Amino acid sequence: MTHPDLPSSPSPSRRLWLAALGIVFGDIGTSPLYALRECFSIPGVALSPDNVYGVLALVTWSLLLIISLKYLLIVMRADNDGEGGILALMALIHRNAPVEADETRPKDPLRPFNWVVLCGLFGAALLYGDGTITPAISVLSATEGLNMVFPSLARYVVPLTILILIALFALQRHGTRVVGTWFGPVMLVWFLVLATLGLAQIAAHPSILRALSPHHALHFLLSQRGLALGIVGAVFLVVTGGEALYADMGHFGSKPIRHVWFALVLPALLMNYFGQGAWLLAHPESAAKSSLFFALAPETLRPLLVLLATVATVIASQAVISGAFSLSSQAVQLGFLPRMRLQHTSAAESGQIYVPTVNFWLMVSSVALVAFFRSSSALAAAFGVAVTLTMTLTTLLLVPVMLRRWHWPKGRALSLALFFLLLELGFVFANLLKIHQGGWYPLLVGALGLVVMTTWKRGRAILASRLAEDGVALPALLADPDFLALPRVPGTVVYMVSQEKSAPPALLRLLRHQRSVHEKVFLTTVRFRPQPYSLSEKRARVETLAPGIYRLRLDYGFMETPHLPRALAELAAREPALGLDDPTYILGKETLLATDRPGMAKWRERLFAFMVRNAGSPTRYFHIPPSRVLEVGSQIEL
Numbered sequence: 182m183t184h185p186d187l188p189s190s191p192s193p194s195r196r197l198w199l200a201a202l203g204i205v206f207g208d209i210g211t212s213p214l215y216a217l218r219e220c221f222s223i224p225g226v227a228l229s230p231d232n233v234y235g236v237l238a239l240v241t242w243s244l245l246l247i248i249s250l251k252y253l254l255i256v257m258r259a260d261n262d263g264e265g266g267i268l269a270l271m272a273l274i275h276r277n278a279p280v281e282a283d284e285t286r287p288k289d290p291l292r293p294f295n296w297v298v299l300c301g302l303f304g305a306a307l308l309y310g311d312g313t314i315t316p317a318i319s320v321l322s323a324t325e326g327l328n329m330v331f332p333s334l335a336r337y338v339v340p341l342t343i344l345i346l347i348a349l350f351a352l353q354r355h356g357t358r359v360v361g362t363w364f365g366p367v368m369l370v371w372f373l374v375l376a377t378l379g380l381a382q383i384a385a386h387p388s389i390l391r392a393l394s395p396h397h398a399l400h401f402l403l404s405q406r407g408l409a410l411g412i413v414g415a416v417f418l419v420v421t422g423g424e425a426l427y428a429d430m431g432h433f434g435s436k437p438i439r440h441v442w443f444a445l446v447l448p449a450l451l452m453n454y455f456g457q458g459a460w461l462l463a464h465p466e467s468a469a470k471s472s473l474f475f476a477l478a479p480e481t482l483r484p485l486l487v488l489l490a491t492v493a494t495v496i497a498s499q500a501v502i503s504g505a506f507s508l509s510s511q512a513v514q515l516g517f518l519p520r521m522r523l524q525h526t527s528a529a530e531s532g533q534i535y536v537p538t539v540n541f542w543l544m545v546s547s548v549a550l551v552a553f554f555r556s557s558s559a560l561a562a563a564f565g566v567a568v569t570l571t572m573t574l575t576t577l578l579l580v581p582v583m584l585r586r587w588h589w590p591k592g593r594a595l596s597l598a599l600f601f602l603l604l605e606l607g608f609v610f611a612n613l614l615k616i617h618q619g620g621w622y623p624l625l626v627g628a629l630g631l632v633v634m635t636t637w638k639r640g641r642a643i644l645a646s647r648l649a650e651d652g653v654a655l656p657a658l659l660a661d662p663d664f665l666a667l668p669r670v671p672g673t674v675v676y677m678v679s680q681e682k683s684a685p686p687a688l689l690r691l692l693r694h695q696r697s698v699h700e701k702v703f704l705t706t707v708r709f710r711p712q713p714y715s716l717s718e719k720r721a722r723v724e725t726l727a728p729g730i731y732r733l734r735l736d737y738g739f740m741e742t743p744h745l746p747r748a749l750a751e752l753a754a755r756e757p758a759l760g761l762d763d764p765t766y767i768l769g770k771e772t773l774l775a776t777d778r779p780g781m782a783k784w785r786e787r788l789f790a791f792m793v794r795n796a797g798s799p800t801r802y803f804h805i806p807p808s809r810v811l812e813v814g815s816q817i818e819l
Contacts, residue, residue: 203364208422235401306630379456
């Protein structure tokens with residue numbers, strides 16, 4: 182399998198850079214639609230030259246320090262075999278320990294999760310919230326341009342936004358490959374337009390370039406102490422989408438992302454922000470600051486700019502939605518979410534995944550947010566909280582990577598992390614002031630996501646311990662003369678097992694009732710490694726445990742979807758004597774009952790039982806033909 186960021190990959194081509202421009206930078210590239218406008222919408226922030234210089238200095242150095250220095254130059258070094266994102270970062274820290282499918286095997290299955298896992302899971306949950314907010318605020322901010330171009334159509338802004346969102350999510354099942362060819366060119370036009378609009382204003386008011394000096398930012402914050410946190414919270418909107426640069430690294434590699442950022446995206450963004458600042462200095466009394474971005478264009482071109490902005494925001498939304506699909510796939514493979522139906526929308530690119538369940542709930546949530554908040558300004562508060570917390574959690578997870586993986590001196594690693602934390606915690610506190618304005622939403626999503634993921638992981642551990650209580654150690658079963666003397670039934674069967682040291686519960690139940698064993702039995706374990714991908718020729722390993730009894734291990738990367746029949750067919754082609762041409766798959770099906778036994782709170786046991794009942798079928802998850810499946814049921818008290 183070829184992966185774009187593996188060491189053997191060729192040098193990135195211009196086509197790859199153009200594709201990275203279209204997918205990776207859509208979110209941060211559409212921030213000029215609303216970010217600077219929000220800074221000067223705060224009551225008490227006058228449109229004086231000192232204030233404009235101060236805000237622009239904050240914008241400039243936020244982009245340079247948070248995006249350029251932290252993400253592009255440091256965080257992107259923490260790649261998990263080319264993959265990025267907060268779950269990949271969490272897996273990188275625990276890379277030496279394989280994680281089995283739907284199961285964890287700690288010494289104490291009821292022990293608390295460590296801080297690394299909790300940070301990773303909470304960050305992942307916040308990204309789901311981001312995945313619902315980004316489409317809503319991006320598309321809504323673009324369609325709000327109708328207020329300036331066609332004032333009579335202002336009442337249609339919300340319905341039009343909802344229709345665009347529904348269409349966007351409806352198209353997800355076709356994948357990004359069809360539209361991917363024009364993502365890059367459209368975003369290239371977008372960034373060139375940003376730069377052109379900004380340069381025109383800068384040329385008319387070149388004194389605006391004084392805002393490049395960081396002393397204006399310090400002077401502004403000191404002179405606006407009572408408003409500082411609110412202003413900082415609004416300024417943070419310019420770096421929203423920065424977390425996507427790291428999450429999307431696996432699609433293109435770090436080099437194209439860095440090159441595109443420094444060569445085009447960063448200059449275009451700065452030019453446009455400075456152009457908006459120059460326009461504000463020239464029109465301090467204009468009411469058009471509510472549509473600041475569109476005011477930069479000549480009136481005759483504004484309808485085209487609204488159309489271009491709408492297309493750009495749809496592309497930006499596509500990137501974060503695709504990121505949510507990838508996040509779901511990783512969480513399932515790492516055992517933090519139930520199995521769900523995954524569809525690969527491209528035979529050439531394994532990372533192009535469509536998850537119908539996730540897509541449906543993202544659509545419902547985004548439409549509900551637009552209907553509830555009704556303006557991009559109202560949504561801005563919710564947007565900032567999600568991204569600030571995610572970035573801060575990324576910094577915390579970066580510390581053990583710097584110490585354990587990169588072997589940096591402790592003083593260097595902690596000093597750098599403290600520097601970023603001081604910057605980001607200021608943004609966090611500023612955005613937490615907006616909890617009552619909408620910041621509660623991503624916190625609610627994050628809390629619910631954390632509960633769901635920890636409940637699933639802990640519930641699987643408890644279930645494994647309950648099964649072990651009534652189970653039989655596999656070595657003891659294989660050494661039992663009565664078991665070895667049982668009659669053998671013709672045929673080959675495959676048992677799916679998660680605990681390799683224990684006999685499969687489904688096998689034990691069949692032995693009690695049938696008193697026979699199939700001629701060939703494969704005890705199969707599907708394991709997911711912290712690496713994103715596994716070579717197919719090294720995927721399967723077979724070990725003979727007893728005459729006709731085999732242990733089969735199948736290794737997958739956490740970015741892959743297991744296909745059991747295909748893996749067995751590849752093994753059968755290499756080793757025909759195993760008799761794996763047409764096996765029967767025997768799966769256990771447990772009915773779970775909530776009890777007062779130690780483990781989890783009863784409400785969490787009920788939640789876990791509900792998730793088990795509604796989890797994706799193992800048959801579908803492992804791509805097993807239903808006609809070849811035999812299910813053996815039982816009741817288990819949690």
